Amino acid sequence: MLKLIYSLLLLCPITVVIGQENKPKIVAVYPTTDSIPVNILRFYIQFSAPMQEMNILNHLKLGNEDGKNISGVFFENQYELWNENRTEVTLIVDPGRVKLGLLANNTMGRAFDEGKKYTLIIDSLLMDFNDQKLNKSFTKTFVAVKEDRQPPDTKLWQLTFPKANSTEPILIDFKDKIDHISAKTLIKIFKNKKEIAGKIKLENEEQLGTFTPNKKWAKGDYQILINPRLEDIAANSINQIFDHKPSDFKQKNDANLILNFTIQ
Incomplete structure (x- = not known):
């Protein structure tokens, strides 16, 4: 009997159907804002699972x-720009079309025209490491x-601070649309020269930053350290606009900016 059952299983293999809820999906495309400057440099695609490299x-x-x-918009890099866990890939708009005065810009103009509407479509054929399509x-x-x-x-930023013994977030109204990777890596919170562990998120179309600590806030003096390489979504850093003329170049100051605050 067992031999008969085994033979039937070989003849009739079981097909496992994976539901839509188990398939990878696109979590977000950054910038999330629907109003994007014509000199945008980067887009990011964030996935729910580690993805294969499939051009x-x-x-x-x-x-x-x-x-x-429209063709010729994104820079064809030799290597795809994935994060460490392969859940987010960076798309770079051809810098030659972003910067004024370069050959590609002079020949084709910027990739996007002010006032025009565009649609980015990502098909469902991309696969995760389990060979599951989106x-x-x-x-x-x-x-x-x-x-x-x-x-x-930073002089324009408006900050709202939490109370002690809570895990309420610090709120930072940037008065600008900040690159989400830049914010997560270049803004840090310190107390007594020790970094506070927590999570930075961007909301309100990248204009509002929130820092939520892993532990409750203690009373005392704190510092927000901002690396001057912090960029907005057009790749303008605190130190330098991306599309600057050679005559406008200024020596970069690599010192961190420090905003002090006290939690009562």
């Missing part, structure tokens, strides 16, 4: 408001707005 640009389409596909394709529609040539300015 990401072959799975993207960028269409204009007439429904026509649960569905993803579409992001945005409008290109005026170029951003203003660097982030």
